[in-house]
Amino acid sequence: MRLFKHKDCLEKIRGFYHDDGVIKVLTGVRQCGKSCLMQTIAGELEETGIREDHIIYLDLDRYGFYSVKTPDQLEALIEPALKIGGMKYLFIDEVQNVEGFEEVVNEFRAEGGFSIFVTGSNSYLLSSELATKLTGRYVEFEMQTLSFKEYREMKRFLGQEVDPNPVAELDRYILEGGFPKALGYPKMADKRAYVSSVIREIF
Structure with missing residues (x-):
């Protein structure tokens, strides 16, 4: 599926694609295109030669993942990727669906070898414990509606x-x-x- 590329947003994020030291947080109002942006990033990584099994994409609003609500459930989904050698690219769409997700993403960030991207609406993420639990360990990219x-x-x-x-x-x-x-x-x-x-x- 061809996706429209938000060039300005991508330009800001590309320098962090392979950084496993910080969590990339994509925020923005509902329906502004955050999910498509994250899919585009995953697609660009594949185009550069990153193997498909090194890209873990979890859309927590989709069938099969919607029941994932607890940190333990989220951790269980990601855990098998620990067996994959080299850099893994972890994408979690609508991460705010899991209460306490901050501890899980920080755990895998600390593990190393995971470049982590998460999306969520501002109202959820900015009122969460993101700032206190991930201080200095995340970079936020706020997405707007189309210019x-x-x-x-x-x-x-x-x-x-x-x-x-x-x-x-x-x-x-x-x-x-x-x-x-x-x-x-x-x-x-x-x-x-x-x-x-x-x-x-x-x-």
């Missing part, structure tokens, strides 16, 4: 027409709010309904 430039780039990526009139295009961008999924709906009424739903959920 106007990215909005136009993503439309081209999806094969959609970009209005040559930048003012008209800006009007559409403002109405859609920069949420990537809104671009998948052809009617403005559907786009607005989706964006309104996301905003209500955030609040």
Whole structure:
């Protein structure tokens, strides 16, 4: 599956891809594209020759992982990777689903040989014990909704027409709010309904 690349975000993170000393924390409002960004990072690692079995991807919102709620359950999922030699790349999407996840990710960071990436919504991660339990051991990358430039780039990526009139295009961008999924709906009424739903959920 082809994914739209958030070039600015990737540029900020790439220097940390192989750093097992700090946990990479990707935060941002709901539906801004954090999961796609993390999938893109995993894809870039594969493109550079990292073996598939060295990339451990856990989406805690997906079927098969949604029941993982405790630190012990999360630890049990990751533990088999200890047998793999060399650098492992651990991705945990929606990590806030596990209460007390900080202790688990810090445990594997301390073990060494794990470059760890986690995502979660700001409201969960920034109110958690992340700062106290991982002080100096994580770097946060806050992701925003699409910028106007990215909005136009993503439309081209999806094969959609970009209005040559930048003012008209800006009007559409403002109405859609920069949420990537809104671009998948052809009617403005559907786009607005989706964006309104996301905003209500955030609040």
